[in-house]
Amino acid sequence: MKLVFMGTARFACKPLACLAESHHELLAIVTGPDEPLPRGSKTCPTPVCQEALDRGLMVFKPRSLKDKKLFYLLKELEPDLFVVVAFKILPRKLFTLPRLGSINVHGSLLPKYRGAAPINWALINGEKETGLTSFILNEKVDTGNIILQEKITIDKNDTFDSLYARMSERCGPFLLKTLERLEDKDFEPLVQDHSLSSPAPKITSENAMIDFGFPARNVVNFVRGLSSVPGAYTFFRGKRVKILGCSFVDEDSVEGTKSPARPGTIIPHKKKLLIQCAGSVIEVSKIMPQGKNVIDGSSFINGYRPMKGEWFGEIPK
Numbered sequence: 001m002k003l004v005f006m007g008t009a010r011f012a013c014k015p016l017a018c019l020a021e022s023h024h025e026l027l028a029i030v031t032g033p034d035e036p037l038p039r040g041s042k043t044c045p046t047p048v049c050q051e052a053l054d055r056g057l058m059v060f061k062p063r064s065l066k067d068k069k070l071f072y073l074l075k076e077l078e079p080d081l082f083v084v085v086a087f088k089i090l091p092r093k094l095f096t097l098p099r100l101g102s103i104n105v106h107g108s109l110l111p112k113y114r115g116a117a118p119i120n121w122a123l124i125n126g127e128k129e130t131g132l133t134s135f136i137l138n139e140k141v142d143t144g145n146i147i148l149q150e151k152i153t154i155d156k157n158d159t160f161d162s163l164y165a166r167m168s169e170r171c172g173p174f175l176l177k178t179l180e181r182l183e184d185k186d187f188e189p190l191v192q193d194h195s196l197s198s199p200a201p202k203i204t205s206e207n208a209m210i211d212f213g214f215p216a217r218n219v220v221n222f223v224r225g226l227s228s229v230p231g232a233y234t235f236f237r238g239k240r241v242k243i244l245g246c247s248f249v250d251e252d253s254v255e256g257t258k259s260p261a262r263p264g265t266i267i268p269h270k271k272k273l274l275i276q277c278a279g280s281v282i283e284v285s286k287i288m289p290q291g292k293n294v295i296d297g298s299s300f301i302n303g304y305r306p307m308k309g310e311w312f313g314e315i316p317k
Contacts, residue, residue, distance in 0.1 A: 001080040006030040009086040010047040018172025027077045028058040102137040114142035115200035123225030134178040145189035159227040212263035216280035238316040245286030264313035273297030
């Protein structure tokens with residue numbers, strides 16, 4: 001098939017590479033404009049743009065998907081299909097342009113976790129499995145008819161970073177299977193059961209803050225789901241700190257955990273950074289104080305020497 005691939009994030013690089021090495025014809029790549037670097041006025045291409053340029057592919061970087069010039073450039077290519085992975089919402093005029101329409105690959109088992117952050121929310125909610133879904137684009141986000149699904153087990157030690165990488169790796173072969181199904185004249189896509197849908201909204205600064213008032217299991221899953229991007233955070237001595245790794249504590253093995261303190265309180269220990277949650281305790285293994293590098297819990301104890309009764313979570317005035 002003659003394809004136009006649309007994507008921006010690193011997640012889309014592996015499937016793009018897989019398509020580029022297949023028998024399908026990649027006519028062009030559509031991605032976002034170059035992104036500003038953290039410091040200075042310089043910019044850099046999106047991950048997908050860099051992958052495409054490395055492979056000598058034609059790249060379009062429109063500032064708006066409603067750009068008439070983009071529409072006519074793509075129309076002139078006469079594509080069979082648009083393939084969308086980790087990209088923006090396409091206007092109807094654009095996603096209906098190809099002969100076969102447009103498809104999207106989503107990082108969940110739809111209709112579960114519709115939205116911008118399905119991998120994050122699967123981890124936050126303690127799911128044991130997630131998956132990939134390819135579907136036909138329509139006007140309502142993540143509601144189109146399903147072409148193919150593939151389950152992926154979530155390991156107990158998975159974080160957002162590890163699960164994201166593994167799902168991206170699986171996305172390429174999955175996409176090729178999806179295209180095979182579309183080439184089958186007898187194939188009929190599956191209508192989603194909208195009554196089973198659940199949301200996966202974008203993670204913002206406001207909803208990335210840790211609430212130690214939840215049980216340890218919830219806090220650990222929350223940290224897993226946001227590590228390392230954007231990173232779950234709290235406050236200590238008036239400054240923001242990110243907690244990037246933590247685990248449950250066997251309370252029988254640690255002295256001082258049998259008398260629950262207020263949520264967020266640091267449990268005294270010479271080597272371990274222990275924090276009280278609702279009726280249970282976590283041990284922090286990776287923490288990043290504001291403006292500092294990532295350190296382990298022991299280094300935090302040695303460097304900051306928290307006093308008895310100090311706690312995480314007090315929002316500065």
